[in-house]
Amino acid sequence: MTISTEDADSANAGGFRKWLLAPEPRGWFQSSTQQIHQGWLKFSLHPLGLAGLFIIVLLIVVATAAPLLTSYDPIVQDMAGRLAPPSATHLLGTDNLGRDVFARVIYGARTTLYIIMLVTIIVAPLGLLIGTVSGYFGGIVDEILMRITDIFLSFPGLVLALGFAAALGPGITNAIIAISLTAWPPIARLARAETLSLRKADYIAAVRLQGATSIAIITRHILPMCIPSVIVRVTLNMAGIIITAAGLGFLGLGAQPPWPEWGSMAASGREFMLDSPWVIAAPGIAIALVSLAFNLVGDALRDVLDPRGSE
Amino acid sequence: MASAELTSKQEATPHPALSLLRRLAGRAVAVVTTLLGLLFLTFSMGRLLPADPVLAITGAEVSKEVYDRVYNELGLSQPIWMQFLSYVGKIATGDLGMSATTGQPILTDLMTIFPATIELAIIAMIIGAIIGIPLGVTAAVRRGTIIDHIARIVALAGHSIPIFWTGLMALFIFYAKLKLVGASGRIDVFYEGLVTPMTGFLLIDAAIQQQWDLFQNALGHIILPAAILGYYSVAYISRMSRSFMLEQLSQEYIITARAKGLGTHKVVWRHAFRNIRVQLLTILALTFGGLLEGAVLIETVFGWPGLGQYLTRGLQMNDMNVVMGSVLTIGAVFLTINIVSDFLYRILDPRTR
Amino acid sequence: MTEPLIDVRNLEIAYGGGHMRAVRGVSFTLGQEKLGIVGESGSGKSTVGRGIMKLLPPTAKVSAERMRFRDVDLLKASERTMMTIRGRRIGLILQDPKYSLNPVMRIGEQIAETYRFHHPKVSKAKTYAQALDMLEAVQIRDPERVARLYPHEISGGMGQRVMIAMMLIAEPEVLIADEPTSALDVTVRLEILALLDELVSRRNLGLIFISHDLNLIRNFCDRVLIMYAGRVVEVLEARDLDKARHPYTQGLLASLPTIEDPPARLPILKRDPAWLDDLAAKVLR
């Protein structure tokens, strides 16, 4: 066989492109890389999707580089300079307690990023685990797990999150847990569907014949295959999660003061909306932008993955 | 969508009537277990809430003896599963408990407030459908063009802008500046109490009693929150319409219709759209559930005396029974909508009849 | 032959900004005859049929030296003009009635629609009666009952009769049948062919019959176009098929099993990239 030489080729400069475009990929890694590359090519045809991606990247950059972008501390108050309109000193003005709105929006990006990451970390594994176990074992296990999933699905997300957030008490982490509790069922369904199609695959049968345990099959062979589509799905749902988080913040169940969170900033700013619109506009626009960005990226991803989208 | 999955597990049985019966039975079991699960969720939510169920009944000033007596009466000394069973039993008899903040049985409260929310959500859904469906269909027909992109931005913006912000802004513009609509509540104060509640739906009641100025006034009050709520749902409706439509437009019968000489408008609306009507109905039903969710925020802003405000106030006041009752109601409505839309699908689509 | 019904010269159809050339320099004319277009799937034969009716997706780029239907220059025809041609003057029959009929519209309504669209002044009742007559003409018993059915409630053969009825009700001059029988059972297939044959002759239609089935074409059509990879490689009178000169056509014929002399193993069709270039020119008279 010539696999080794092929691989050596691909490692060479210029060979990468060839490897990427090889008509017959060798191995899982190459094929999935190729898939991602193909997907990216399609994705890059969506101007709106690209715009969304740009905003998300911007969010990450802003969150990471927050201290470099503003010299203000987002929690330091200045009662004498409260509700100052936007100016050179305060780019987006100040809020009710004289805090710099720009700094709060910038640092608020960290909170948003924290929400996004934590939800992903909780939801993806949970959904994956439930979905794959359900799909792999089938029968009564499947029946029970899917019934539980249905129950969670039969609730509107915000309402369920509201209830749980209230039950768990205020605080951003509790809010995230509450949101996660409502966000895993679609993931589980997806993972289950993928598992069902994988379960019958020949290579799984082969592995099973070699005497691998169910746990090993699920974790080593099925789970990794489900991850890409799960990631896509989580992205699709992220816009909704951000809006839900903002809604919780608006109802006083979000981040604890004084730490900046866009939803609660908007909530406390609405009292001043008519006279000092910047206090609410800045976090409101931030929420809208990020949520819109995820919506756009999600839409584009959906088109890329949807076979109907390729004409 | 859950329901579609549920019904897809059909087995090939010899006799169609038997298979139907079996399917119905399976469906019933699924509904009952889901309902039980729903009850369990609300129950555990109630147990987790920091509110003291005893104090909710007795009021804060209570002697130790009374406290203990009520504690036992509520069955709080029993094992948790017994408590759950008695909770289920109470719900089965329509006893959702008393509200600590309104002093009324939750069921009575829900009877007066839920129609307000339903009315709002229905109008919102109509608005959402009137904007969302043509938007989605147009986007599908003009796929990839600038119209498609604009339609997408318009729709997604509605879903991305926080609803409380849109709400206050709209009040400022349409109420305060333009004086086009009413501000708070379901009706102007001077019409308050002039209509006898019959159905609980103010618009319907006013129409039945032929109080047209009152009807108009109520319409002026509902239109703004409903429009904002409706706009919120446009994203979902238009996205689904677009994707359904794209699927239909790639079908062979579209070629047939065009080969007959029909123009785009006829092909789209007479042929393709006819095929997505039933799907859209399902989507609208699901949207309706989502609108109940949106109502939670919009009702606070507009002082709309509905379920959303009831729930948020219950949360703020630690009124456990209110929270449990409202969440249960919304969950039950969701479930019902799922079943009904599934049913509608079967009834209305000639292929599944 | 008198004035041709359809005259196509050097038709080019490409997708994806010209990258995918589905049809390359196809030329033919159609009179009041049965013209067969034969080729394997992907040879561009269906594209030609739909190209004439301008029913290709907007991403398709169509160009030709000439593409006329009677007095109409199809290349320059507006969508509005095309609407008066489609259904009224050229009909199109698709492969599988399961997909080509609108699943949520009653049969009668679908047939009547063609007529109503082109004869808007005729009353509703009369239009419907016309549709029932047409159903009868395609040999459907109990047309009144069938008219009330939905497509999924009828068989494939009946579906194709409905399709034919729908396309002939406005009395077109040309009918394009795109694999009209491939989705049908063998016995039904013959019935449909007989019906088509009868209707085409009785109404003096020009018929373009697109199929991958050489046998069928040879028995049914007057003249045959053989297409390969977007090109016409050979044009023959149907009865002269045995005298085909092009190796592709010969290959096609050789791979047809016959009852008298079944080959032990069907030969594999040979393909030569060179056909794409040189031979095309020769075919052009």
Add this chain to the structure above:
Amino acid sequence: MLKQLLTTIAITGALMTTQPAWAASPPNMLVIGTNLTGIRTLDPAQNNARTVSELISNLYDNLVQLSPDDLKTLKPMLATQWSVSDDGKIITLTLRDDAVFQSGNKVTAEDAAWSIQRVIKMGQVGSTDVALWGFKPDNVEKLVRAKDEHTLEIELPQSVNTDLVLYSLAGSSIGIVDKKTVLSHEANGDFGGAWLSANSAGSGPFSLAQWRPNDVAIFNAQPKYWGGKPAMARVVARHIPESGNLRLQLEAGDVDVGQYVASGDLDALSTNKDMVIDNVPGLGFYYIALNQKDPDLQKPKVREAFQHAFDWKAISGNIMRHTGFPWQSMIPRGMIGAPEEGAVRYDYDPAKARQLLAEAGYPNGLKKVLNPSGAPTLPFAEALQASARAAGFDLDLVPGEFTPAFRERKFEVLLGNSGARLPDPFAVATQYAFNPDNSDEARLGSYYLWRTGMKVDELNTLIDQSMKERDTQKRTDIFEKMDGIYASMASPLVIFFQRTDPYVMRANVKGYHGHTTWSTRWHDVTKE
């Protein structure tokens, strides 16, 4: 498809423009925008909170009343005159004979006696004030009695300053109800409580036309009111929880009186010449409560450090501009025993707070959970959190509704505000300094000092004295002494502001005077 969209828009537009002009509230109708959250009943015996007191005060007459501008002089209402026996044990009130209930029944002494008995027997929050005088379910029937149709006798179970008793009779909970009507709706021995929660049976200037909890309360004028027919034919109290919305409606003239307007909107409305803002002083304070069951907060130096940890001056001119004024004495301004030249006792001094903390054994500061109780105190809490950080306190701010937790002593540091209805320092002192039994089982949740877990016997004695003493000068001395003790002991209830309740009125509304004891009456309200 665009065509359809446009048609829809056109239709909607047409509907809008045919809308009658959204007229301002009519001249004979008063519209009050308020917050009706938490009002579960309109039964006088079951209420003692602010908004509901106003509603009840217009449905039911009291025996006596206090006018909003003079909280010391009792004025006649249903009782035209009253006298106190020489031993100070019996109060005799003579009732007017022209008062009728909305049912048409005449108001009699029997109704009055039964109304008081009812409040005591039901034992709900409405009884808080009168129960202080020693009335109990088993003695009230004997002590409060109708001597004849127009004479009511109230015998006191213990020695009490009778002015206090009469003040308490002016409170909204002691509104006189129609005994006959209410009893006809009694169910399960509830004294008609369930029926009265959504119906009225009073002799007041208004009757309840409609009541929907958390939505609206509508009142119709009683044309045959003994005090004359009110100018307002109808009063509507509507639940408008969103301050911005309320403000827009005030500006548009759809709402005449706004309550619970948020500070940002108040600032804006204060510059509007069509608006009058009346900041009515209330009998309560904004305070920080420190739970004495917490070993850290138990230390006096830590409590003292809290006095210097809050930069209250920074928020007094803005956030608190309409809702309170600086006041750091436990006796409300203008009351007997109150410091006359203002009560500013502690300044923000982070260095001093740090030093006190260090002395208490916390050189590295102290971390506690801070609960602002109720949403309006949130900005206050955020300001406290920020200034306390500099003073060495790391306060973990957890917002929400914490009154129940406060009542159960389950908190660390809580920020809240209080109110009382009895216009005498005794009421506030009881709330802030009285605690006869510090055990958990006692459940004395109405006493804030119990809630914080502290018991000071000396204060208990003084409060008891202030209740019994009839001589005003002596009582003044008692309250001054109490205030002194309270200040020097570094109370676990650290008072910063006295509350004011802002009422926003359109300038054309006359005669609406927010009442310190919350019994705001609409009888004399007119609109120009």
